[in-house]
Amino acid sequence: MRKFLSIFVLTIIISFPTVLFGNNTAAAESHGEEIATYGKEFLGVSYKFGGTTPSSGFDCSGYLTYVFNKFNISLPRTAADQYQAGEKVSNKDIVVGDLVFFTTYKSGASHAGIYVGDNKFIHASSSKGIMISSLDERYWKTRYLGARRFITSSTNLTVKDGQIGVLTINESINLWKRTDDNQLQEVRVLQKGEKYRVYGYDDKFGGQYDLGGGLYVTNIDSHIVYSELTSKR
Structure with a gap:
């Protein structure tokens, strides 16, 4: 039977x-808004290489793991591993809460942030700490690798x-x-x-x-x- x-x-x-x-874009976007809102609470927190908490400061991947952990989503520790583990998202399907990746100081994915809408993302900048930047800025636009999704329906x-x-x-x-x-x-x-x-x-x-x-x-x-x-x- x-x-x-x-x-x-x-x-x-x-x-x-x-x-x-x-x-599954709509469901991801709904949950992603919560993640982006929480991530913005740390605007201005200083940058620290290897940092994983607001008190010590964040590096880029440490910031992402801390924010997503709030929502019981465990991310790999490094930007390179996060890039490999997430679900690939085409540029036209990116929603708030997806991760965006860049190649900066070394080849491959070496920097990442959370997409917050309006072609902007929040991230741990080595010069200014947690801040919001635009994907249209020349520096980020020329180093952009792609987006990955860890929020599932x-x-x-x-x-x-x-x-x-x-x-x-x-x-x-x-x-x-x-x-x-x-x-x-x-x-x-x-x-x-x-x-x-x-x-x-x-x-x-x-x-x-x-x-x-x-x-x-x-x-x-x-x-x-x-x-x-x-x-x-």
Whole structure:
């Protein structure tokens, strides 16, 4: 009976994707406004390389990890790792609360901030501390790399090519990334109620779901529910 119900529900998901799967931009934007508002509370806090608190001062990634932690979103410590871990967002789809990345003192992502709307972002400047700058400024415009999203919708997803199922988070659980030596490294924490596309499964590390981009969730039945798509794209 349970198997029949699962197949029935998943058939509905595939048959009516516009109902259960959609663009997650609106949900991300709603939550992103809260994050941006909280981030602005630290305007004027001084810059400190390696700093992670208002009392000690912030560097760019330390500021981001501190702000997002307020909302139970764990970010990697460095801008480079944050750039690799977040969901890629096209320039036309950037919303408030997304992270924007730049290459500054070294190649690759070496600086980041929170997009706050009107083509502006808040960040920890090495010269002025926490401040708001414009993406249109020549310095930032010529060094811009792209945007990443760490805010996810709890219900909205679009079915993508290669997807085999959907993972629903019942309890907070770690997201891992496979390292070059085939080990798992913690990236951030997925929160209760969120849903993620699944692109594969293997039995390593006790079983793990492939969320794409080398990111994995281990198979802990009490924390996740996996639903296989009846028609894979």
